[in-house]
Amino acid sequence: MxxxxxxxxxxxxxxxxxxxxxxxxxxxxxxxxxxxxxxxxxxxxxxxxxxxxxxxxxxxxxxxxxxxxxxxVVGYVPQQIASFNSGFPSNVLEFVQSGRYGRGSWLRRMRKNDREAVEKALLLTDTLHLRNRKIGELSGGQKQRICLARALALSPxxxxxxxxxxxxxxxxxxxxxxxxxxxxxxxxxxxxxxxxxxxxxxxxxxxxxxxxxxxxxxxxxxxxxxxxxxxxxxxxxxx
Known part of the structure; x- marks a missing residue:
């Protein structure tokens, strides 16, 4: 297709x-x-x-x-990942979780399968240990990996x-x-x-x-x- x-x-x-x-x-x-x-x-x-x-x-x-x-469903990871600045309000876990809302309402609660998908995405990108860090505190390479984790969590x-x-x-x-x-x-x-x-x-x-x-x-x-x-x-x- x-x-x-x-x-x-x-x-x-x-x-x-x-x-x-x-x-x-x-x-x-x-x-x-x-x-x-x-x-x-x-x-x-x-x-x-x-x-x-x-x-x-x-x-x-x-x-x-x-x-x-x-x-x-499209998972797009752009090139300018370093544009996340020190004031970006979310932590890594919240950011990766936001990928799950691409397959449903922003108002719904995270379900068990959502949490499992997010954890798997963090593990696959070696970013689970960063889950409580603020986005703006990360290096460029770390920001790249969490954006990939978000795309994986979306399962596009x-x-x-x-x-x-x-x-x-x-x-x-x-x-x-x-x-x-x-x-x-x-x-x-x-x-x-x-x-x-x-x-x-x-x-x-x-x-x-x-x-x-x-x-x-x-x-x-x-x-x-x-x-x-x-x-x-x-x-x-x-x-």
Whole structure:
């Protein structure tokens, strides 16, 4: 099932396009990485796919339903995690718990399954020991991990992660990639992740989207390739 797509999309800031002729499809039950040099409009590509930005030209669509016919739940972890300042009022436990309200009313009480999901998310991201700390007291890497914990607690259909391993060491990154692969393989989730550690994560991927510059124009060539044979290879798609 197609969850999100860009068709012939152009977008830029000011009057200068930074992304041109972008054609991308994201399907359910796949692990996709987005890569490219610094400044290659990777974050912009994610925001367009999520509907957070509107294209100048072309169409950007995201499904309203998941493959079971229910509401599509998206867990988005942006890149600027360090923007949490020292005055942020919540502690870690409250922040991660807030992810559970994405699947229900903000007014309902936390149930047993909610508390279990939150504790599991904290354990998986090695942040359980931080649960009573204020957000603003944490390091950048710790803030990154609690945002991932919140997304895991939400248990979304679609994870959209913008450089989620910032501040992690190599061992922590490896555990994270395995965790995301398990979300896809065992739970049928979809993961779209911007990364600069392609060689580390590539064995876990189903597809790779690479942004490249054509001549002196905007970033316009998204080459989608089959990576590791988790799915039947479908060749390459130039977009």
């Amino acid at each position: 197609r969850l999100a797509s860009l068709r012939d999309v152009m977008f830029g800031y000011g009057d200068v396009p930074c992304l041109e002729e972008a054609n991308v499809e994201i399907h359910s039950n796949e692990f996709v990485a987005v890569t490219g040099p610094n400044g290659a409009a990777k974050t912009t590509l994610l925001k367009l796919a999520l509907g957070l930005l509107q294209p100048w030209r072309g169409t950007a669509e995201i499904s309203s339903t998941n493959r079971e016919g229910g509401k599509l 259909d679609l994870y959209v992660l913008d450089e989620p391993t910032t501040g992690m060491d190599k061992e922590s990154r490896a555990r994270f990639y395995e965790l995301m692969r398990n979300e896809v393989r065992e739970k049928g989730k979809t993961v779209v992740m911007v990364t600069h550690h392609l060689s580390e994560v590539e064995p876990e991927l189903d597809r790779l989207i690479t942004l490249e510059r054509k001549e002196e124009s905007g970033w316009r060539c998204c080459t989608t390739t089959s990576c590791s044979g988790h799915f039947v290879p479908a060749g390459s798609l130039r977009c």
